[in-house]
Amino acid sequence: MTDAKPMHSRTLPQPSIFYPAQVESEKQWRDAPDDSDIQAIRRAFPVEDEFDLMLTRKMQRRALGSYQMPTLEEMSGYVHGFLNAHVNGEFNVKDECWLTGGASKIQFGFTLTWNDPERGLSTDQLVVRMEPAESLNATSRRREFEIIRAIAEVVPVPRTYWMDPDGQWFPEPAIVYGFISGRAKPLMDRARVSGIGTQFSPELRAKLGSQFTRHLAAIHSYDWRNADLSSFNKPKVGTTEASLWQLNRARRVWEEDRGEDMPLVEYVANWLEDNMPVLDHASILHGDYRAGNFLFNEDEGKITGWLDWERCYIGDRHRDLAWATSRLFGSMAENGNTFLVSGLVAEEQFFEDYQRFSGLEIDPKRLHYFRVLNTYQSMVGPIASTYRVVRLGKSHQDIILALVEGAAYPNAHDLLNILEEGYS
């Protein structure tokens, strides 16, 4: 793999690893990677241990063929088998159905009547959240379970019940948690994809905006050191490892999944590696903190639960702050010139309140870095992973993923603007 010939002793250096996208062919190597490819990519882009497991698992199973979604009856059978192993005594399952929402995980709802050791005879609405064979994000159900359980004392989240982290009872890794009622977007905003450019009425904004900010401040200032987060790597303050793990995760996904090469992606990855910030405070990060990922009661104006913790990790709070304030997720106020974070709260107010509620400072330079990292990550998944998942028919939501590619380009546009603007 060399293109450069020395001329007057000048030669181009070689990247440590680069597998080019292939000219259109019936079978690409990324469709069926061998062990040496998988290991080479792992070595080139070290990530957190649990993500390493998930990404390696994804690659090792890639050649197994397309995904066959279980029927409702089959899923019911898995649920009964799982409950037989986890519930003491008799139980009754009813109201089984597939749930919509999100672009990546399978969600199956049911009502369970059982004898809860803590509460006695109980009837609960529950949700199984399970991986398809591959999805937009290869994430860990174990991590999701651990963080939801830990953070329940900080912000409203579903009650956790059980997990099947290795797919022992279900066909893929799964967790079982409680159903939370509420809306993901206001009734008046039906036309858009949930979370994209959400518009809330001024009345709802007045009630939800402050909760939105307070909850983020509470998550970031939560002392997680005594929580059981065994599947999380804990980055050291004073180092750049938290940022490097995240950057490497995106670079690894790009290397594993893509169907085309893009010089822009490589150029930004270089910038990100050169500018990694040193961690000043290790916070729990939600990872996808925005409208569309919380449910709310529209009548009471109250957030009833935070969902989608799959991209959670421990790291720099500016990552969540930059994500929450992304242009893609926000909207303009009625005056046409005030940007509303997630359609809820004016950006300046959001930053001011956040610092007051959390006692943590916001550093514009770090914020800038994570704006670049976030938009970069938001290109990698929609361009690379959607291509591979849809090509190989790996999920129950291939049709959504075929459309999700389009979300990459507003992000790429923002990315180019952010790089031009700098952070000052």
Added chain:
Amino acid sequence: MSDRIINGLGACINSLNQVIGPAVEKTGDSLAREQVALMAKYLEFVTQRLNLSRDRTRYELQQYIFMGVEIQSLFSAKNIEAEILSTHTADAKLCLNNPDATNQELDDASVLLKAEISRITRSLRKVEPELRKLIEQVIHKYSRFIVDIRRAWCKPQNWESDKDAVPELEAILKTASTLLRTL
């Protein structure tokens, strides 16, 4: 030919919206209901874009050729030879200027050129800072054209918070045909 394909796609959309969708609605299966609507949406999108696909491929290839040519000249100024880049850029130019080039040939030329520029870009952290900066400026400049045409391509999917700010696809393609003469 494409007229008949578009007719057929329209028939699929009608079938989904008027026959299959209502039947699925009655089952109460929300996942199936959502997917029927998404299928109709995707087919409508394909219908709108089908006849412009070749023009878009040619436009993107054109931008990568500009990118390749400028990077090559930066290397030449520093007496660095980039033989593969030079070959792929020249091949891509020939392909783009050949009116008989098939869609597959255009795609192949684009894939090879993008791969080479990407490989060079990945190695830039080891290149002298001044040269690196100049190359990155070239990548930034032409990436904007590529990103813009993709935003315009996906405009009917409604991903943008300010849809009016997205350029129109036909306008971009019109500019491209003018630029083509400069190659």
